[in-house]
Amino acid sequence: GHRVTLYEARDQTGGQFLLAAVPPHKEVLKELVLYLRGQLDRLGVKTVLNRPFDPGILDQERPDAVIVATGARPAVPEMEGIGGAKVFNVWEALSDPGPLGERVLVLGGGGVGAEVADFLSEKGKKVTLVEMREGIALDLVAHLQHYLNLRLKNKGVEILTSTKALRFEGNALRVEDARGERNLTGVDAFVISLGSAPNGELAEGVKKRVSQAWVVGDAAQPREVMEALLEAEEAAVKI
Ligand SMILES: Cc1cc2nc3c(=O)[nH]c(=O)nc-3n(C[C@H](O)[C@H](O)[C@H](O)COP(=O)(O)OP(=O)(O)OC[C@H]3O[C@@H](n4cnc5c(N)ncnc54)[C@H](O)[C@@H]3O)c2cc1C
Missing domain, CATH: 3.50.50.60 (FAD/NAD(P)-binding domain)
Structure with a gap:
């Protein structure tokens, strides 16, 4: 029942998991991304592509809660x-x-x-x-x-x-x-290929300004998709 807006810096959702599906015999991983995109459509999540989130959005939108899931980049x-x-x-x-x-x-x-x-x-x-x-x-x-x-x-x-x-x-x-x-x-x-570094830059600013704020997945610490999904779900059910 929450009204949700998803901001994505790139021109498509899916993050690193799109790359995870590229090596041989891993194509099936893309199914998860397609499933989740289907859920966004089905549940009416407003998805804003090509829009890096910045603190100015907090002034415009005044959200009750923010989940930072900005992932990681190559170290x-x-x-x-x-x-x-x-x-x-x-x-x-x-x-x-x-x-x-x-x-x-x-x-x-x-x-x-x-x-x-x-x-x-x-x-x-x-x-x-x-x-x-x-x-x-x-x-x-x-x-x-x-x-x-x-x-x-x-x-x-x-x-x-x-x-x-x-x-x-x-x-x-x-x-x-x-x-x-x-x-x-x-x-x-x-x-x-020496690991990843979290995109954690937004986290502190958001936490200072929004009382309900969570940092989940690789943005907290680079790991795998199950951890990202689990932490996202744990945050979502607490809102
Ligand atoms: C080559 C490779 C293979 C992998 N193989 C596997 C595997 O087999 N199994 C497995 O479980 N995991 C695998 N992983 C790891 C897995 O992809 C990540 O753990 C998972 O994608 C993390 O999800 P996330 O949502 O936290 O972050 P990400 O997938 O990194 O998504 C973060 C998203 O946030 C966006 N973003 C960043 N900053 C901003 C901003 N300021 N505003 C708006 N949007 C922003 C990014 O564009 C991106 O779309 C692999 C990773 C790589 C690179």
């Missing part, structure tokens, strides 16, 4: 030499792989980095995946780890584990592993 590491390297983030790589060229090094082999490597190799690129831990996709459940490893190996992706990135040296990445330091060369582009 940019402060690595020496990064400014001089041809670097892309995960969102860019998944949205438009063309400009990356043929030989791509993905830095960070968590679940997201491994899926990006899977996607890029499917696009015919020669991919190297660099991870400092002893295995890739260690944050995913065991069966997903297993099949990702299998797929990447079958497609000839070079997987370098227990390998720590030290700095960029022009078109090379200086790394250290058990054998010592060396340069990884022959790369057209680097994709950085």
Whole structure:
């Protein structure tokens, strides 16, 4: 029975989950976005696209409650030499792989980095995946780890584990592993997959001005969609 307005900065709803559905065999995730869009229509939620929320909207709308669900953005590491390297983030790589060229090094082999490597190799690129831990996709459940490893190996992706990135040296990445330091060369582009940073900037201002205010999902702390949905629902039922 609440009168709800949804402000979305981009030209469509769905956030990062649209990108989550891009790697091979993950297309089904888009169904959740389509379902939720259907619910917005069915329940008459006023959806304002291409409109970043700003505190001025609080003066106009004077809402009784605000839920901040602004999500997260790719984290940019402060690595020496990064400014001089041809670097892309995960969102860019998944949205438009063309400009990356043929030989791509993905830095960070968590679940997201491994899926990006899977996607890029499917696009015919020669991919190297660099991870400092002893295995890739260690944050995913065991069966997903297993099949990702299998797929990447079958497609000839070079997987370098227990390998720590030290700095960029022009078109090379200086790394250290058990054998010592060396340069990884022959790369057209680097994709950085070293986690996300919350878009938490709005939260404090909103909390100061609106007594019923919540920060949910990746805006509070980058995690996965189930946490985002659960926290959003918990906030909604408290209003
Ligand atoms: C490549 C990739 C793969 C992933 N795979 C999985 C997976 O397999 N399973 C899983 O559970 N999770 C996965 N995730 C994580 C999952 O997508 C996120 O945890 C989830 O989307 C978080 O939802 P959210 O609504 O909190 O934030 P987001 O999805 O980031 O949505 C935030 C929205 O807020 C908008 N916004 C930001 N600032 C403003 C503003 N000022 N005004 C208005 N709008 C604004 C953004 O444009 C965006 O649409 C993946 C993420 C990525 C990037």
